[in-house]
Amino acid sequence: MKRQNSTFKKMLSLLLVMFMFFGVAANAISMPFRKANKSEPKGYVTVSMEKFTLGLGYIIEPVRVPIYEGTKVSEIITNLIGEGNYRKTGTIEEGFYLAHVKDNDRREANVPEYILNECGDVDSGRAEEDWLGEFDYTTMSGWMYSVNNKFPNFGAAAYYPEDGDVIRWQFTVYGYGKDLGGGFEGDETSGSFEGTYKPIANKTALTAKLAEINSSNDKSMILSKDGVQAAYDKAYKVIQVVDAPQESVDNALNFLNKAIDASNSSNPVNPANPGDKGNPEEPSNPTKPSINLIQPNPSVKEAINETAALMYGNTPNPKIGTLAGEWTVLSLARAGYNVPESYYEKYYTNIENELKEKNGVLHKVKYTEYSRLILALTAIGKDVTNVGGYNLLEKLADFNTVIRQGINGPIFALIALDTNNYEIPIVEGVKVQTTRDILIDYILDKEITDKDGVVGGWALSGKVPDPDITAMALQSLAKYKNNEKVKPYINRAVQVLADIQKDTGGYSSWGSINSESVAQVIVALTSLGIDPAKDTRFIKGEGNWLISAIMEFYVKGGGFKHVLDQELNGMATDQGMYALVAYDRFVDGKSSLYDMTDVGMVEDLEGRAIISVPESINGNKETEFKMQVKVGSWPEGNFKLLDSIISIPNEIEITEITMSDNMGGGLPDFGVENGKLRIVYTNTELKDISFNATEFPAEVITITAKLTEDLEKDTKLPVRINSLTLKASSDSSTTHEIDVSRSETNIIIGEQITAKARILYKGDGVDLIPGSKSAVAVEFTNLTKTPHIILNDDTTMHYSEEITNKTGVATYIALIDTTVALDGLKDISKYNISNKKKARYLKFGDSNGDNVVNAQDALNTLSGWLRKSQAPDDDGILAMNVTGDSRIDTYDVLGIMERYVNGSEYKVISK
CATH class of the missing domain: 1.20.5 (Single alpha-helices involved in coiled-coils or other helix-helix interfaces)
Structure with missing residues (x-):
């Protein structure tokens, strides 16, 4: 049995290698097979074997070795190490995977901080003393090789090196190479794994x-x-x-x-030919010649600064509009260009005024007006759910109105909704409620096809892919690039953009070679994580690439032309600007142009106060909930007293007032009369009160309340801060009034949420699942969205999309103590349900949390069963036990393999 398990693991390891090296197209490094003729070297390569991620230096220090016709990387490393000093799967001729290397190094590993930040503490060390290889220290470790600083997407037996290649075998501690500057997040056809935790230097020349x-x-x-x-x-x-x-x-x-x-020594000896003294004037260049990209003049950063200054100067009063409006504001904000704070406030005020003048209706057909507005407001950290009293997200909730203008509507709706992971509001009276899935399906359905099958790409109309629309569609789908349904469409579209690119590096659309088309492709590729400077599909002729192409349209001093024989153009300037910003952010390792989760909301509350309430509560009498008064800043000065008046509806009873831990020096008191809650915080000894928050917005007051009567669904309970005042003395001139003008909000009554629990399985304490634990599935009715749910204040529930789709009821799963009574899980008061935070999703079989089930997940589960890796935590147990029985074992390994090979349903989903 032990031999069978060992063979099974080797088979799985080989499957993983095939996934790593043969699962994607190889076009970066490709050589035909040639028979070996070892009579005369055809050149020399550099080889090293490194343990830098462990802080333990080299196993093989850099050395130059001869290569012959037909020499493979697998042969080179075998000759250097010796066959008895390593373990492999496959053979030197085919399917070679370096699993372990003999390494008599007893020193303690010193893993860099940036790796530990990703994986936490590493395991105790190596599975076998004096050997180093896969699954040592973490479950995502092993040996990888790079050639001239690229990690090929095929095995060492498939690469025939060229003269001057630098081959570095490197030990990855965590992330399958992401700690080395390689990984699985790059474009699948780029020929190199490009995901990385941080930028890693190119050490080719120094090696x-x-x-x-x-x-x-x-x-x-x-x-x-x-x-x-x-x-x-x-x-x-x-x-x-x-x-x-x-x-x-x-x-x-x-x-x-x-x-x-x-040193004035004699000419250095050429190690490839000791008789050749070489030429000391020629620099060492061990890498293969690469294409010299045409460099922009001015540089990208200079062009951004010059264009930003132009846009700011030409748009002193930004308003709603395609020109001198949202794109200007977005470009300046995402570039980080320094403008006065009043500039964005002026823009925001203009938006509020126009929305009020038009009763919230900007256009009856073009709903990209609302999407564009959401992009700009999110870029400057404004709340898009309350702009002059209008929730802009509600405009995108009606799918039929979003698609009226064609594919542009859903493309930009999806981009806008994903800028800050916005939840789509549920709007009464809407015939077709917008969801992300509907938007995605609509876009995918519009892919260009002809009578012979799918071609790829998109257009406003017709059967010819348009670079602008194709690029915009890719921008909207970028967040879903790892979704198995979406991925093929993205791959086809990227190849279409590469195929229709001109030799100049640019694009033609609607009969003209123009700057805007190039701009959209730049934004698309950087959104997908594809480097336009490295992906050879997008480098044409003698170094023509996207940046050199768009800079052909650049106007000295700032701005862009639409076509080369015209003057400065407003739309071209907007798009050229944000394209350069997208590329600059990509190079600097920042979030993409439209991923605005890095934008804080602090500035929106500067000098202001708001009251935060639950999005929805049950309408049952005695339902308890909390409200919080928060401030965006705290004024300078010494104050003796804080008082506040808050309007509350009669259906609410206040039961408790507590002050933030940041408050000090006093005691709270409160009273309620005629719908007014009055709160005072002071010290009767007339000492100063203090507020010591370091991050804003900061909580000041927490109000505990409950309903005094049963209320119907959709009832709105308005709450508003009337005043929030700080007083230094009885002299009114020493009073500071905090701005509460935007503090009004509503508590929405939802339907009563119910919970029904069932046991999926209990652990038996034998294989990884403790005997004291049970996995329960809880079905919730009347949930809005997919909220974050915590049981008994300490157990996070995991939303299962797979079981939810199977049963039609929102289902969450958790691993709980067997002492918890099943009937007790029906009590909805035991759950903390919050739509303010995303649910924690569970994907069965996904043992490493990368949202993809593949051979590595089977290997991880096998390693756990063999006790070669740490016992999984609760999340890991729930993901690994796909059979839904009392233990995690090789049946689960087979279940995961059957899923990613044959698409078989897991047994736990059917329970």
Whole structure:
């Protein structure tokens, strides 16, 4: 049985390797098979084997080795290590996967902080002393190889290196290479895994230089020269820091080269041919020649600053509009261009006034007006749910109105809703309620097809893909790029954009080569995480690429033309600007242009106060809830007393008032009469009160209340702060009034929520699931949206989309103590239900939380069963136990394999 399990694991490991290296198209590094002719070397390559992520240096220091026709990377590493000193799956000729390497290093690992921030504390160490390989330290570790700083998407037996290649075998501690600068988040056809936790320096040239010295017959003589040994040692110190800055790596290389040049030694020996003394004037260039991209002049950052200044100067009073409106505000905000705070406030006031003048109706057909407004307001941190009393999100809740103008409507509605992960409001009287799934399906359904099948891409009309609409559709779908349904559409569209790109690097649309088309493609690719400077599909001719193409339309001093033979154009300037901003944010590692989750809302409450209430509560008498008074800032000065008057409806009884932990120096008191709640906080000894919050908006007062009568669904209970005053003395001139002009809100009565619980399985304490735990599924009725739910204030419930779709009832799952009575789970008061926070989703089989079920999840489950990895936490248990029985074992491994290979349903879903 033990031998069978070992064989089974090797089979799974090979499946994972096939997924890693053969599951995507290989076009970055590709060589045909050729028979070996080893009589004469065809060149030399640099090889190293590194443990930098452990802080343990090299197993193989950089060295140059000869290659012959037909030499494979798998042969090279085998010759260097020796067959008895490593373990593999596959063979040297085919399917080679380096699993473990003999490494007699007993030192304690020193994993860098940025890796620990992702994985938490690593395990105790290695599964076997003196060996280093897969599943050591974490469940996502192992050996990977890079060629010239790219991680190929196929195995070491499939690559025939070229002269000058730098091949680095690197140990990944966590994230399947994301800690090394590679991973699984890059574009599938780019030929390299490009997901990364942080930027990692390119050490190709420095590695090659060290190998050149190490492999020289005259190494001792070279290092004996003045200053060379110190520079050599410095280079070794810098290169072994896994996350060393690029500048440090480059400086170390320059320092080493200069030290050798200054030593006045004889010409260095060429290690590839000891008789060849080389040419000391030629710089070391071990990498294969790469395309020299045409560099923009001015630079991207200079063009952004110049164009931002132009836009700001030309738009002193921004209002609602395509020109001199939302795109200007969005571009300036996402560029981080410094404008007076009053500038955005002026824009916001203009919006409020126009919405009120038009009774909230900007257009009866073009609902992109509302989407565009949501983009701009989110970019400057404004609340889009209450703009002059109008909730802009409600405008996008009617699907039939969103699609009236064609595909543009759902594209920009989806972009707008995803800027800050907005929930779509439920609006009464709407025939078709908008959901993200409906928007996505509509966009996918409009993909260009012809009589021979799917072509890919999108257009406003007709059967010819348009670069602008295709790019915009990709922008809207970027967030869903890992969704199995969406992914093929994205892949086809990206290839379409590559195919229709001009040799100049630009695009033609509606009969003209124009800047706006290029701009939209730049935004699309950066949203998808595709680097326009590296993806060779988008580099044409002699280094023509998207940035060089759009800069052809740049106007000196700022702004862009629509076409080359015209003058400065407003729309072209808007789109050119935010395209450069999108690229600049991509290069700087910031969130994408339309991912505005990085935007804070603090500025919106500066000097103001609001009252925060639940989105919806049960209408039953005695239902208890809390409201909070919050401020966006606290004034300077010493105050003796705080008082506030809050209007509350008669249906609410106030039971308790508590002050924030940030408040000090006094005691609260309150009274209610005629719908007015009066609150006082002071010290009878006339001492100063204090407020010590460091982050805003900050809570000041928490009000506990309950309903005094039964209320019908959809009843609105208005609540408003009338005043919030700070007083320093009895002299009214020392009073500070906090702005409460936007503090009115409504408590909405929803239908009564009910809960019904059932046990999915109990643990038996044998295989990973403790005997003291049970998995329960709780069905909730009358939930709005998919709220975050906590049981008994300490157990987070996991929303199961799979079971919900199966049963038709919103179902949450949790692992709870067996001492908790099942009947007690019917009590809705035991749950904290909040729509302010997203539900924690559970995807069965997804053991590593990447939202994809594949071979790695099967391997993780197997490792847990073999006790080669840490026992899973509650989340891991729920994800791994796909059979829904009392234990996690190899039946679950098979269940996960059957799912990702055959699409079979998990047994736990059918329970």
